[in-house]
Amino acid sequence: MVSGVDSGADERLPDWVIWRQRPFPDANLLLIDGREPALVDSGFVGHAQRTAEWVRAHSGNLTRVVNTHWHADHVGGNGLLQAGGAGIAAGAPDADAIARRDPGCCAAEYLDQPVAPYTVDEPLDDGQLLRLGDADWEVLHTPGHTPGHVALWQPEERLLVVGDALSDYDVGWVNLALDGPDAATTAVASLQRLADLEPRVLLPAHGPIPAEPTAAFAAALRRGRRLVDDPDGAIWYGARRIFAFALMIRGGISADEVESYLLARAWLVDAAALLRRTPETLAAELIDTMIRSGAVVVRDNRLHAAAEYSPVMPETLQAPFPRAWPAPAGRRGL
Ligand SMILES: [Zn+2]
Structure with a gap:
């Protein structure tokens, strides 16, 4: 349904x-x-x-x-x-x-x-x-x-x-x-x-x-x-949306792993450079501000997005990234 x-x-x-x-x-x-x-x-x-x-x-x-x-x-x-x-x-x-x-x-x-x-x-x-x-x-x-x-x-x-x-x-x-x-x-x-x-x-x-x-x-x-x-504000806005989406599709991320998850993300590293911060500082600040604003809640030592969302089965996240997609079979046209 x-x-x-x-x-x-x-x-x-x-x-x-x-x-x-x-x-x-x-x-x-x-x-x-x-x-x-x-x-x-x-x-x-x-x-x-x-x-x-x-x-x-x-x-x-x-x-x-x-x-x-x-x-x-x-x-x-x-x-x-x-x-x-x-x-x-x-x-x-x-x-x-x-x-x-x-x-x-x-x-x-x-x-x-x-x-x-x-x-x-x-x-x-x-x-x-x-x-x-x-x-x-x-x-x-x-x-x-x-x-x-x-x-x-x-x-x-x-x-x-x-x-x-x-x-x-x-x-x-x-x-x-x-x-x-x-x-x-x-x-x-x-x-x-x-x-x-x-x-x-x-x-x-x-x-x-x-x-x-x-x-x-x-x-x-x-x-x-x-x-x-306010370009900095625009970067923060994007970072909050991307992080919330990551929490939703993963059913939350463990509090012990969330920093290393964020530090491995290209978007976080790029946002940190534009915000003149280290990735470590931005990751910590992003987590902190989103918990304080209520956009992220901590439950059972996991960070979850507070907004309403439909859960996703973890196995559906296994899709390969586009660099590994099979070559297109040719356009069929409409
Ligand atoms: Zn979009």
């Missing part, structure tokens, strides 16, 4: 859009039904089976999975759904990197977030029209949270799928170490472009559907500009 509640008769959504909010480590489920059923994002690898079952329960054969971006909580079901016959569509830069098995794919190794192997059948460019369900959707390249991030716009219904560009409560975190010092400025420009569409309904990949799209954009833009003005 997938935890969460189906959108059911959400009066804001047409009946061919089926949406279910899911806690971390999964992106929300979004199915666009019709002659070409499409799923937007496919959750975490540890819950791929549940994702596939949910799709089967709500639709016929899936034509496509569209990825808003390649983070592990958005592409984990790709491999399984692709094996079942769905094509995978993703932003062109991500598609190229996936095709050559670039070790940086999905930032999987960098963030220590496993992803099952997949290939991209359909690279997406800005402005391209995609038939999802029975409607045409426009692909919008919206870099910031990741360089290849895309959003999807359905102009008749004024529906806007925003991935991790923003949620009801926040702007997506940015990775200044991987994507450069302008990542936050880029994210704000993408947010503004999305806000200018004045959508009727915003569909974020995490959290609820915002009651007021305008208010959600205003809050996200405020937060985004703060990330631009």
